[in-house]
Amino acid sequence: MHVITIETASLGDRSYLVHDGAVALVVDPQRDVDRLLDAADRAGVVITHVAETHVHNDYVSGGLTLMRLTGATYLHAAAEPLRFDHHEVSDGDVVQVGSMRVEVRHTPGHTPHHLSYVVTVDGNSPAVFTGGSMLYGTVGRTDLIGPESTKELTHAQYRSVNALAASLPDDTTVYPTHGFGSFCASAASELESDGTLGTERTANLALRAADEDTFVDQLIAGLDAFPKYYAHMGPLNIAGVAAADFSPPAEVDPVELARRIHRGEWVVDLRPRRAFAESHLAGTIGIELSDSFSTYLGWLVPWGMPVTLLADRHDDITEAQQQLVRIGIDRPAGAAEGGLDRWAPDADRSSYEVTTFAGLGQLDEPTVLDVRQHGEFADGHLAGSTHIPLHELLDRLDEVPTGRVHVHCQSGYRASVASSLLDRAGREIVLIDDDFGRAADSGRPIIV
Template sequence: MEVVIIETPSLGDRSYLVHDGAAALVVDPQRDLDRILDAAEAAGVEITHIAETHLHNDYVSGGLALARRVGARYLHAAAEDLAFDHDPVVGGDIVEVGDLRVEVLATPGHTLHHLSYIVRDEDGPPAAFTGGSLLLGSVGRTDLVDAVPTDELTRAQFHSAHRIVSLLPDDACVYPTHGFGSFCSSAKSTGESDGTVGTEKKVNVAFTAASEDDFVEQLISGLSAHPAYYAHMAPLNAAGPQPIDLSPPAPVDPAELARRIHRGEWVVDLRQRRAFAGDHVVGTIGIELADPFATYLGWLIPWGTAVTLLADTEDEIAEAQRQLVRVGIDRPSGAADGGPDAYGEGHDRAGYAAVEFGQVPKMVEEDDTFVLDVRREDEWDEGHIAGAVHVPMHELLSRFDDVPAGRALVHCASGFRASIAASLLHRAGRDVVLIDDAYDNAADAGVSIDD
């Protein structure tokens, strides 16, 4: 058995191609199928089966499109109400994929009908594909299914984790879908995991908690805000996502760009955050094209709002499209490249300062200047700058009135979220300065911290 890992760092997720040298199973595929098809071609295998561990809340699945494209069987939990043809499976079912034996295991918790898949062959230890159930050092969060109480799902998650390890030897490998920066993960582990069952027993919160009740308390108390776009993912996945179109968006000239900005559409500049802060077209929003790009655009944008992408290069537009289709934003309404000197011809331009924490102590002594912390509530509770105003970034659009008048020095943990918040405030006519620095540097820079 060979396992090929297909990383999606922008979402903190992994898909898997599992094969015996001839036939292959794909677990939890993303929508940009070329990565999976290229992996199968490189391995010289035929994809005969595709398995979903659950109806995903953080991305739109590529499973249906892949199954139709290659003619594979599409395994999904029989209990799910799905609007498309598939192979319904339940815990206890056995599926043969070439020389591989795939055992279906019911593992509710992350979702009510969650499944895991234990894959065995004649050589070596088995592999467990655990989706959002047993993660590396942790488990999937249990508060994403509104119709089922979180406490009930958390207890189910505890028992599912124990069920998985009870069926496997210590040298078996665990291959979760979530947990590599995904908002679908929950409580932190007590140590590093090498991905084997034996290590998980030592470090995973599901096994280090003193009791089931202690596990439930730890997990629920540690749940933080999750992206608003999650509400749209499971319905899209249940309806049957269509194939994606990654062809270039329609080009937008400066005159049309002005009309879109005037209409209040989201015109998103993908350039590096300091470049945006220094110079940008008035009315645009800066969201740097980095790993968290699609997560935060999807979190903030009013769902269904037209989005136009601006960048220096066509390749950056293409990468942004690839990230966006994964969260259900299928087609930008247009795009322009060449930088602001090209698409911004005839437009008003503006900018604001970007500083590091070493400059903050002197700046806050000035009149009408304050620090605005846009981190999540749990981050604020762990420690924050003395006297700072706190408005989490994901609440900012509905809480502009909670931001005092004056000059806001905007910070987060790294500068990425602060840059988005600063651009939104600046677009609204506020006076802002971006603190483009790691929060961990604040105390050493002489900034007073309240624990």
């Protein structure tokens, strides 16, 4: 048995191509299925089965597209109310994929109908594909269905992980979908895992908790906000989503850009945050293209709002488009490339200052806005700072202090997004583009 990992760093997730040299099973495919098709082609194998561990809340699945392209059997939990043809499986079912024996395990917790798949070949060491159940050192979060079911699902998550671990040997290799920066992961373990069940027994929060109630209390206490776009992913995946359209978006000229900004549409500048701060088209929003791009754009943009992309290079537009497709934002309303002088030659420009925590320390009583998450703020923050998490900022603009405001987060990325939103709202902003580990350089006390 061979396992090829397809990582999607922008969402903190992994898909897997599992094959025996002839045929392959794909587990939890992302929407841009070309990566999986290319991997199968390079390995010289045929995809005959696709398996979902659960209805995903953090991305649009490519399973239906992959099934239609390859004719593969599409495995999904029988209990899910899916609106497309698929092969229903339940706890204890066994599916043969070439020489690979695939056993289905019901592992509720992350979602009520969550499945894990135990794959073996000729009695060799198993591999278990755990989706959002057992992750490396931790488990998938249990609050995505709704607050009314969080406690029940957290109890179920503890029992599922412990039952799965009790039934498999230490040399089992664990392959989770979430847990690599995904907001679908819960509290992190301080211990490292080498990806085997043997180390998970000592590293995983669910396997080393004193008891079930202690685990439940610990997990729930560590849950913080998750991206707003998650609310749309489950329904899209239940309905089934068509293949993505990656054709280039329509080119937008400076006059039309001005119209879109005037209408209140989102015109998003992908350039590095310091370049945006130095000069940008007034009314645009700066979200630097990075592995965090789609997460924060999807979290903040009103769902259904037209999005126009601006970038120096065509490749940046393509990368942004690919990231957005994965979370169900299918077609940008348009794009402009070639740099600020090309897409806004005669337009109004805006800018704001950039500093560091050391620079902040040179000022007399500056006003500071902290846009980190609630848990981060509770772990330590600058005395006297105002706290409004980035994902709450647009709904709490009236709470931002008046006058000149210095904005920071943990690394500078979220603060740059917040700064662009505040600049768009006409506020006087200074971006603190610095790591919070250097917050003491400001000379201000850190409250813990």
